[in-house]
Amino acid sequence: MSDIIDELIKSRLKGRSSIFRDKEILHPEYIPETLPHREEQIKKLAEILIVALKGVRPSNVLIYGLTGTGKTAVAKYVIKRLVEKAPTLNVKLRSAYVNTRKVDTTYRVLASIASSLGLKIPVTGIAISEVYRRYINGLENWGGLHIVVLDEIDYYVRREGDDLLYKLVRINEELSRARVVLIGITNDINFVESLDPRIRSSLGEEEIVFPPYNAEQLYDILKQRAEKAFQPGAIDHDVISYCAALAAREHGDARRALDLLRVAGEIAEREGVDRVMISHVKKAVVELEEGR
Numbered sequence: 375m376s377d378i379i380d381e382l383i384k385s386r387l388k389g390r391s392s393i394f395r396d397k398e399i400l401h402p403e404y405i406p407e408t409l410p411h412r413e414e415q416i417k418k419l420a421e422i423l424i425v426a427l428k429g430v431r432p433s434n435v436l437i438y439g440l441t442g443t444g445k446t447a448v449a450k451y452v453i454k455r456l457v458e459k460a461p462t463l464n465v466k467l468r469s470a471y472v473n474t475r476k477v478d479t480t481y482r483v484l485a486s487i488a489s490s491l492g493l494k495i496p497v498t499g500i501a502i503s504e505v506y507r508r509y510i511n512g513l514e515n516w517g518g519l520h521i522v523v524l525d526e527i528d529y530y531v532r533r534e535g536d537d538l539l540y541k542l543v544r545i546n547e548e549l550s551r552a553r554v555v556l557i558g559i560t561n562d563i564n565f566v567e568s569l570d571p572r573i574r575s576s577l578g579e580e581e582i583v584f585p586p587y588n589a590e591q592l593y594d595i596l597k598q599r600a601e602k603a604f605q606p607g608a609i610d611h612d613v614i615s616y617c618a619a620l621a622a623r624e625h626g627d628a629r630r631a632l633d634l635l636r637v638a639g640e641i642a643e644r645e646g647v648d649r650v651m652i653s654h655v656k657k658a659v660v661e662l663e664e665g666r
């Protein structure tokens with residue numbers, strides 16, 4: 375047995391990979407420096423939020439589009455750039471990002487928002503109303519503008535109802551020194567339509583729709599990431615093109631395209647070859663199917 379392990383250590387851990395240079399770049403959470411084919415959405419979101427850099431509260435924004443269309447990546451990208459700029463302009467600007475599919479209770483969502491201001495909120499033991507009160511106090515003591523991103527918000531509302539959203543869209547009425555701007559993100563258009571009209575009109579003061587990517591656009595996205603993620607010569611353009619075409623058929627999902635590329639690379643690596651082939655992508659389809 376130990377021979378097998380030793381062999382694996384020698385081949386996989388010690389030697390550098392002949393396939394990947396930096397596999398992290400293909401990870402879904404990785405945000406690249408540029409987001410091809412999302413210029414319009416970046417511009418639109420930035421134009422809405424830019425007044426934050428004058429200390430003015432921007433409109434709330436509701437973002438929707440199918441899965442893998444770059445909603446989370448664009449929101450994080452734009453907000454990060456604005457928050458980084460703020461200190462140079464003497465503006466108090468901070469942001470909270472909560473994925474409400476993963477952070478699943480009202481308590482935890484609020485605690486996560488509040489802790490992004492540096493407030494210490496215990497894991498349990500205080501009432502939700504108390505967490506809310508501490509958030510309000512924290513905001514007022516600080517006196518800045520808080521951008522709060524609620525991602526995959528449909529999961530949360532289906533589970534916990536819309537009380538918190540209702541409170542948050544009206545939170546500025548309780549504030550005098552600080553301001554909150556909300557960005558809701560969802561891939562469920564039915565959810566948007568089923569929202570309480572009062573919430574829809576406040577949260578959707580501005581709405582941005584993310585269309586699916588086509589095969590050429592997915593090709594550009596994959597190529598940009600593949601150039602950094604793979605060893606030179608380990609992947610050809612026809613393999614990238616094949617992954618892009620498959621993902622384009624599945625409603626233009628960039629996450630799916632990246633998964634195919636990454637898993638195909640892993641399979642090639644496991645087989646001990648130094649090039650990713652279309653056959654590896656076909657195996658990746660099966661492997662991803664089994665994991666679904």
Ligand SMILES: Nc1ncnc2c1ncn2[C@@H]1O[C@H](COP(=O)(O)OP(=O)(O)OP(=O)(O)O)[C@@H](O)[C@H]1O
Nearest residue numbers: 402409410441442443444445446447561595628629
């Ligand atoms: N234009 C782009 N350029 C480079 N990478 C992109 C682009 N659009 C999406 N991606 C990548 O594709 C993956 C999925 O994108 P993202 O997570 O933003 O999708 P989403 O619209 O939020 O999907 P979901 O609704 O499932 O949450 C991420 O790894 C992201 O970095």
Ligand SMILES: [Mg+2]
Nearest residue numbers: 445446447525
């Ligand atoms: Mg997302």
